[in-house]
Amino acid sequence: MRNFDLAPLYRATVGFDRIADLMDRALVGDAAPTYPPYNIEKTAENSYRISIAVAGFAPEDLAVEVKDTTLHITARKAPETVERTYLHRGIATRAFERKFALADHVKVSGAIHEHGMLHIDLVRETPEALKPRRIEIARGDVRTVEATVSEPIDA
Known part of the structure; x- marks a missing residue:
């Protein structure tokens, strides 16, 4: 390497x-953690969605936080109060923490838990000061300077 x-x-x-x-x-x-599996999808020009498989977790077991420019998703399952005997246990409900680095001006716009999936919607909001803008170029001749001083110019 x-x-x-x-x-x-x-x-x-x-x-x-x-x-x-x-x-x-x-x-x-x-080695990047592989649990839980997730997708990152571009849903529009400036919006994205992270979908994480969280089967077995209720919304109150999950936490979504943004710290600085990092998105943190954590899950902590409360201990089961009922003793169960599993013949096969294929649905993992172990605690996890997943982190995603967010680019500048990317904000979390919402999160929803449905059908065993946690969907986190993100949007890039470029500030007005950083958006491209057209600068009008004034003419250097005397007539234009006098016109701008004496009367408004129609655009």
């Missing part, structure tokens, strides 16, 4: 620590 040195990236940039940290985590090669 190759090792990448990201030190030059840290020396040559300012304010990109988060991107370097994401790359560092991606290159470490830790």
Whole structure:
């Protein structure tokens, strides 16, 4: 396996620590947890949905939180009060914690628990200051300058 040195990236940039940290985590090669299974879907131009299989968990057993730019999903099943004897137990209800790094300006717009799935809807809300805008170019001739001073110009 190759090792990448990201030190030059840290020396040559300012304010990109988060991107370097994401790359560092991606290159470490830790085995990503496989429980519970999930999907990430792009539902529109600026919206996404994370769907997590949470069979056996009630909505009150689940927690969805956003801390800084990380989405945390945790599940803690309350201990069963009734003693059961399973012949086969294939539905895992073990506790889990799943984390997703969110890009800038991505917000959680809602979460719903239905049919054994937890759906978390996300939307990218670009601030007005970052959206492209057209800048009007004024003419440098005297006539236009006089017109803007003396009378409004119809657009």
